[in-house]
């Protein structure tokens with residue numbers, strides 16, 4: 413397996429060579445360190461010199477301890493994960509001021525290597541879900557030196573002050589020590605990225621009213637914030653309230669938090685420049701309201717310019733997506749898929765039909781995706797189905813990664829080159845239609861209007877998610893196969909008339925488009941197979957019932973190379 417992966421890597425590296433030569437740092441530079449490359453507004457995470465797709469899972473919050481790892485690795489194997497997101501706890505890492513304990517980090521590195529897995533480390537430092545709960549005891553017991561936020565009513569709230577200089581200094585010292593050790597202990601780059609803090613901000617108040625914070629609030633807004641938030645026209649010495657009115661408290665808190673974390677990330681990067689990101693507890697994408705309705709200070713979609721200006725060492729701002737409605741989930745993906753921001757989903761719901769959103773993320777160029785809480789500690793179970801077994805909780809992600817895993821390098825490259833599109837069933841989970849087969853279906857499913865159409869230059873690709881009586885796409889041997897809406901499809905252009913097509917619970921067709929629109933066409937071949945060492949190996953050629961009604965994808969992984977011709 414190890415050898416196969418290595419060969420595969422080399423072949424994909426060759427494939428990627430043209431791209432890499434254009435975009436990667438010059439030879440002799442830090443080319444071997446994982447890094448993010450941008451081309452025409454698209455992004456790739458380069459690992460070992462070629463685009464890499466993070467097919468990840470995040471462990472539960474207290475699963476990063478050596479005693480618990482036996483409940484982590486088997487779950488990762490079951491899911492075919494290639495990268496595990498796992499916390500580093502400041503309270504464990506620096507139990508006494510200035511004394512660092514590398515034992516847990518070293519255990520993680522050693523065991524991940526044995527499992528042939530990459531890691532993304534989550535620095536549970538000053539902020540964890542807006543609180544200071546992972547600060548070491550010596551900090552918690554010294555609140556004068558490492559204070560929390562003071563609210564307008566004078567109450568301390570459960571959230572660290574972002575203007576506390578000693579907290580910043582302590583975090584920088586701990587984080588740079590972590591990165592220094594990582595640089596020495598991880599020459600082969602088991603660790604691909606580092607998350608700096610976790611969902612920073614504050615939940616129970618909007619900003620800090622301590623005297624130090626208030627003095628800054630009454631002072632001038634920095635130019636880069638004025639420019640970023642579209643206020644370049646105001647007088648340079650304008651204070652926060654005058655510049656931003658009702659938004660002033662929120663923007664000020666965002667400025668304080670982003671500046672703090674920007675400094676932590678920059679210091680860590682000076683030591684060891686791995687890609688770094690900050691995750692947001694995202695606000696409602698349609699009706700956000702105002703903080704404290706949502707966590708205030710993190711990289712929400714309305715304050716990107718402040719984060720980008722104050723934390724340039726942070727490579728990307730990432731959404732944690734727990735939105736249960738399809739429209740909201742997709743909207744959040746859209747909001748974080750921007751020309752100035754690589755899309756990476758470090759946390760999401762992974763159970764049931766939510767797994768299909770991996771495909772939605774890929775269609776928006778994501779460099780990786782990781783559902784939260786998927787290990788065998790059963791800590792984070794599906795709130796919608798408390799009786800779900802562990803296998804049932806993990807299976808939807810396992811199915812995704814079993815399908816995409818063997819060709820993840822190819823997918824990352826095709827995406828980076830802008831050749832890949834996806835469709836997911838966009839119906840809401842509780843919509844009544846999924847259980848009702850369309851009436852015309854028994855007659856001629858080819859005439860059914862598709863649910864979505866993907867558009868390539870000279871081919872349109874209709875995709876259907878509704879059940880079809882003749883060859884039921886929801887037939888499944890998978891445990892707890894999710895109920896519709898569960899459909900997903902991925903189509904990537906390999907040549908003028910050739911496509912890679914895969915999916916689950918869906919049906920895919922083709923139609924000539926552009927100058928060839930309405931011309932008669934046929935499949936020249938529909939090859940089912942898999943990528944081996946970067947080369948597509950055909951195991952059989954599909955025809956007859958398997959192609960006459962469209963290309964049907966159920967719950968068994970199937971990858972097709974489709975060649976078309978005009979008659």
Ligand code: DGJ
Nearest residue numbers: 473541610611732759784
């Ligand atoms: C979001 C946080 O970032 C995670 O660490 C975890 O607490 C999840 N929420 C689930 O509760």
